[in-house]
Structure formats: C-alpha cells, structure tokens
Amino acid sequence: MRVSRMTIAALAVVAGLSLTACQNGDAATDRNDSGASSAASAPSSANGGSSSGDSAQDTAKDSNKDSSKDQGTVAGTGSNKGGKVGKCRTDELEVTAKDATIGGDKDGTVAVEFTNGGGRDCAISGYAGVDLKTNAGSLSAKRTGEQAPSVVLKDGRSVSFAITYPVNDSGGSGVRITGLVVTPPDETKSVSLDWPGGSSLPVTDGSGTPVKVGPIGSAGQGG
Structure with a gap:
C-alpha cells in the first residue's frame, strides 16, 4: 500500500x-x-x-x-528696374542736328542724333516727330514708311535718323526755314533746334509736304 x-x-x-x-x-x-x-x-x-x-x-x-x-x-x-528696359524719355536725351547732305544728291539731308544721357539703358524705336518752322508757318515731315528697328540705346551711346528735303535751286527765295522741332518717339515733349540745312525750300503747289523723315537708325548709329 x-x-x-x-x-x-x-x-x-x-x-x-x-x-x-x-x-x-x-x-x-x-x-x-x-x-x-x-x-x-x-x-x-x-x-x-x-x-x-x-x-x-x-x-x-x-x-x-x-x-x-x-x-x-x-x-x-541689371541697372533697370525689374529687368525691363524702359523707353527713352525726352529729358534723358541730348538732341542735336547737323547737315549730312552728300554732294551730287538732288535732295538735302539733315541727320538728327539722340544721345542717351539718362544714366540707364533705354529703348527707342519708330519715328520721331519732325516739324520745320518756316516764314509760312509750321511744316510737318512725312514718314518714309521704312521699317523701324527696335534699338536699346546704352547709356552714353547715340542713334540718328535722317530728314530729307528738296534743295531750292529755283533761283527764287522760296520758303525760308527758321527752325526745327523734334519730338522723340512715343513722347509729347519736344526739343527746338537750329536748322543746319539749306536755308529755304522750293515753293510747292501745296499738294503735300516735300520734307520726309526716316525711322530711328536710318542715318546710322554712332558710338
């Protein structure tokens, strides 16, 4: 057990x-x-x-x-606000005019030069307004119709355009030119200059202006 x-x-x-x-x-x-x-x-x-x-x-x-x-x-x-090049203003441009007639040409030529003195690059293109002061009143130049290139005008650089007019070889006094008024493209402020070309224009029948203006750059671009 x-x-x-x-x-x-x-x-x-x-x-x-x-x-x-x-x-x-x-x-x-x-x-x-x-x-x-x-x-x-x-x-x-x-x-x-x-x-x-x-x-x-x-x-x-x-x-x-x-x-x-x-x-x-x-x-x-760069030196321009927002990276954009603003248009050239009248107050930024030094405007001068000189006789540019080439011997043998039937028409006289005056070259108007814009020099950028605004301290910045600026854009300019198209046609300037051109008026001749005469003893018979103001005479506006007609555009030639040439294509106008766009130009970025560096500070201190220059660009020119041409004014052509008929030479007065009629033997008469013609229409006496007393001054030149230039308005930069897209501006309303004008600059008055002495007229450096021939002293008079031939008398016309009044059918149209004999004075023509070329686009910016049509008289070459200076340095």
Whole structure:
C-alpha cells in the first residue's frame, strides 16, 4: 500500500513538471509570436521613415528651386528696374542736328542724333516727330514708311535718323526755314533746334509736304 502511494505521488510530480514545461513553452511561443509581429511591422516603420526623408528632401529641392528663381530675377535686373528696359524719355536725351547732305544728291539731308544721357539703358524705336518752322508757318515731315528697328540705346551711346528735303535751286527765295522741332518717339515733349540745312525750300503747289523723315537708325548709329 505504501508503494502505491509513492507511485501516485511520483506521477503527480511528473504531471506537474509536464504542465509547467507546457506553460513555459506556450509563453516562449507567445514571446516569439510577439517578436515576429514586431519584426513584421518594422518595414512599415522603416518605410514611414524613408517617406519622411523623401518629403524633407523634396522640400529642400523646392526651396533650392525657389532660391534659383530669385537669383535669376536678381541677375536679370541689371541697372533697370525689374529687368525691363524702359523707353527713352525726352529729358534723358541730348538732341542735336547737323547737315549730312552728300554732294551730287538732288535732295538735302539733315541727320538728327539722340544721345542717351539718362544714366540707364533705354529703348527707342519708330519715328520721331519732325516739324520745320518756316516764314509760312509750321511744316510737318512725312514718314518714309521704312521699317523701324527696335534699338536699346546704352547709356552714353547715340542713334540718328535722317530728314530729307528738296534743295531750292529755283533761283527764287522760296520758303525760308527758321527752325526745327523734334519730338522723340512715343513722347509729347519736344526739343527746338537750329536748322543746319539749306536755308529755304522750293515753293510747292501745296499738294503735300516735300520734307520726309526716316525711322530711328536710318542715318546710322554712332558710338
């Protein structure tokens, strides 16, 4: 009977040990599953970190692009506001006129020169307004119709245009010229000059002006 009791006790101990081992095994399995689960979620965290890094890099790239644009604007500005070349104003131009008639030509020529003294580059194109003062009243020159180039006139540089008129070889006094009025293109302020050409024009039948004006640049561009 004593032997049977010992056997039963021994079996109980073995069963207890087996139960403990099973519980420890299950706990280890749970820990392994938890670790595996954490490891499985790690790539998502890593991807999240990469995405944040890409976002920061994109922000830096965009910032660099914006910075480049700003530098481009500054570099293109030069001495003119906003990088644009404004038109030449009458007050910025020194206006002079001289006789440019070539011997043998049937018409006389006067060259009018604009010199940029405004301290900045400026744009000028088209036709200047030209009026001759005469003893018979004011006489407006007619445009030749030539194409007018666009000119960026550097500070200190000059550009000219030509006025042509018929030479008075009639033997009579003709129409006496007393002065010249020039208005730069796209301006309303005029400059009055002495007339450097022939002293008179032949009398016409009044059908039209005999005086013609060429576009800016038609008499060459000086230095």
